[in-house]
Amino acid sequence: MRNAEKAVSVTQRWKGLLCGIIGVTAVDLNVVPLVIRGLQRLEYRGYDSVGIAVTSSGTLLIRKGAGELEAVRRRLSLDELQGLTAIGHTRWATHGPPNDINAHPHTDCSGTVAVVHNGVIRNYSSLRQELVARGHRLKSETDTELVAHLIEEASAGKPFIEALASALGKIEGTYALGIVNAGEPDRIYFAKMRSPLLIGIGKGVRALASDIPALLDIGKTIVFLDDGEFGYITPNDMAIYRLLPGGGYVKLTPQEVAARTKVVELSPEAASKGGYPHFMIKEIYEQPEAVRETYDGNVEDPALDRAASLLASAEKVIVVAAGTSYHAGLVFSLIAARRARLLLYPLIASEVSYVSDAIGKDDVLLAVSQSGETYDTLEAMRLAKERGATVIGVTNVVGSALDRASDLKLYTRAGPEIGVAATKTFLSQVMLLELLALRTGVETGALDRPEALSIANALKSAPSLLSAALEASDPVATAMARAFNSKSLYVLGRGLGHAIAKEGALKIKEIAYVHAEAYPAGESKHGPIALVERDFPVMVVATSDSPEVAGNAIEMAARGAKVFVTRPADLRLELSSQKGNMSVIDLPPSGGLLELEPFILSPIYQLFAYRLSVLLGHNPDKPRNLAKTVTVE
Numbered sequence: 001m002r003n004a005e006k007a008v009s010v011t012q013r014w015k016g017l018l019c020g021i022i023g024v025t026a027v028d029l030n031v032v033p034l035v036i037r038g039l040q041r042l043e044y045r046g047y048d049s050v051g052i053a054v055t056s057s058g059t060l061l062i063r064k065g066a067g068e069l070e071a072v073r074r075r076l077s078l079d080e081l082q083g084l085t086a087i088g089h090t091r092w093a094t095h096g097p098p099n100d101i102n103a104h105p106h107t108d109c110s111g112t113v114a115v116v117h118n119g120v121i122r123n124y125s126s127l128r129q130e131l132v133a134r135g136h137r138l139k140s141e142t143d144t145e146l147v148a149h150l151i152e153e154a155s156a157g158k159p160f161i162e163a164l165a166s167a168l169g170k171i172e173g174t175y176a177l178g179i180v181n182a183g184e185p186d187r188i189y190f191a192k193m194r195s196p197l198l199i200g201i202g203k204g205v206r207a208l209a210s211d212i213p214a215l216l217d218i219g220k221t222i223v224f225l226d227d228g229e230f231g232y233i234t235p236n237d238m239a240i241y242r243l244l245p246g247g248g249y250v251k252l253t254p255q256e257v258a259a260r261t262k263v264v265e266l267s268p269e270a271a272s273k274g275g276y277p278h279f280m281i282k283e284i285y286e287q288p289e290a291v292r293e294t295y296d297g298n299v300e301d302p303a304l305d306r307a308a309s310l311l312a313s314a315e316k317v318i319v320v321a322a323g324t325s326y327h328a329g330l331v332f333s334l335i336a337a338r339r340a341r342l343l344l345y346p347l348i349a350s351e352v353s354y355v356s357d358a359i360g361k362d363d364v365l366l367a368v369s370q371s372g373e374t375y376d377t378l379e380a381m382r383l384a385k386e387r388g389a390t391v392i393g394v395t396n397v398v399g400s401a402l403d404r405a406s407d408l409k410l411y412t413r414a415g416p417e418i419g420v421a422a423t424k425t426f427l428s429q430v431m432l433l434e435l436l437a438l439r440t441g442v443e444t445g446a447l448d449r450p451e452a453l454s455i456a457n458a459l460k461s462a463p464s465l466l467s468a469a470l471e472a473s474d475p476v477a478t479a480m481a482r483a484f485n486s487k488s489l490y491v492l493g494r495g496l497g498h499a500i501a502k503e504g505a506l507k508i509k510e511i512a513y514v515h516a517e518a519y520p521a522g523e524s525k526h527g528p529i530a531l532v533e534r535d536f537p538v539m540v541v542a543t544s545d546s547p548e549v550a551g552n553a554i555e556m557a558a559r560g561a562k563v564f565v566t567r568p569a570d571l572r573l574e575l576s577s578q579k580g581n582m583s584v585i586d587l588p589p590s591g592g593l594l595e596l597e598p599f600i601l602s603p604i605y606q607l608f609a610y611r612l613s614v615l616l617g618h619n620p621d622k623p624r625n626l627a628k629t630v631t632v633e
């Protein structure tokens, strides 16, 4: 990590991605303008809907609706709200489409408890069934609303803090919660588990929020909460408790609180990029979190089983997508061939119309799109539907056009991606699609259930391997970028390595404006090798399905190419004849588990592209001629 980035590493623990929450309480100040300003600074975390709840003289006033902050602010006259205590939310939808009802805050049956939430409640389905069976009336499709009802249920005759602790004991998953209770108008309760949450301290005012920028108007003194902590703030005070394993809780000592309290010196602009100079590098470093959220949000989702059974019984499975999403589709096709013994048809979305006559009603089209709004992908879906095929949609945006048009919907949970080049959404797609390939393997009978389960369990280590890969890759990528002096390069791989190479080459092209061509390594000697002369750069992605790629690396080196072989450190490669012009870059070991290798091998290419782009004086967040979402043919 660079020095500028190190200086603000204090922010890097706070990477939860979906939604932003804020709560402010003051002695004698209308806090609504502070909440609105905080929401503006949190909008990078989601912009599907907005809501504010104010407690005032024993009542709760809520205004909320679908849309971006400024639109909702005007439509619902949010500035008219007034009060000394308020919570607010900006949403990135995960459970339920982005509409007025699903907008936060959510309330209990009595309408006296209001909750805002960032995170995903994993045992949502069973909790919902139980609450409905006990007579709770649920208004939205969100996981968040359950929290309000769980607190309501636990609060009979008990102090609110105990009811909160009891509700937390029933929830599995991730959360940063802000909660107001009409009966206690000068208090905001909170809880944190693996989603970011901080407390800001000012004079006669305290606040909590998902990220530092939203707190900078309150003051520069910040309390960094840990997982498993909950409590409340008042304008001049706070109490923090720690949940104990097996139930119960203890209060943090003043020394413990002091140890968490820091003064931060950051501008709101720098803070919204987490202290990083660009969104792209921030998002590259958010990947472990995005992949973990995607794993947690899908591993027990019954929709995955339904999708797997559709794939297993389809006549043909056609995987369509554009750009990076297409590369995730290639990874899926390779893993599905191996684990489910299914030969799929991965197609670039804009090419589908030329072969759509061959699509029939017993086929399944799996459409993959981060934005869910890519014209080419939507058009391919339309053609497939016209021919009677079933469409499964994989997207990062609940409520997008792709989502609405899909017969069955699956979601990555990467949060909003602002950098134009896709990074965290790519590896989140890979995670979701790998889980789907494993389930499909069970459906086709190629895998038995325990085997599929054990691989899915091993995938839990992907986020930590990804962190290790980022750490190992960045210094190497930086050094390579500094030494780079060429107008073009090859990125070679076989099998899975080829899919990763294609994604790596796309990143290099689009943000560094260097011609990078990915090629199946075996095919390189059928033409492309003619370009190779002394010091021509060739990067090689070595994966455990294709150690024979070593032979291609040697061929290139023998012709004078400057070869960089990237591999999981435990992958044995026959590189005995390597010369001085070949470097082997050892990345974290995969234990031979192919599914883990995209997480180990992709970061070095993303980082190389990013570092090279910056060194060449480009803006990696906004590459020329490109838009984040391509809604035209």
Ligand code: F6R
Residues within 6 Å of the ligand: 322, 323, 324, 325, 326, 368, 369, 370, 371, 372, 373, 374, 377, 420, 421, 422, 423, 506, 507, 510, 628, 629, 630
């Ligand atoms: C590359 C990139 C694009 C997109 C492509 C598809 O970094 O971002 O290639 O992957 O435009 O976009 P989605 O996934 O939104 O359909």
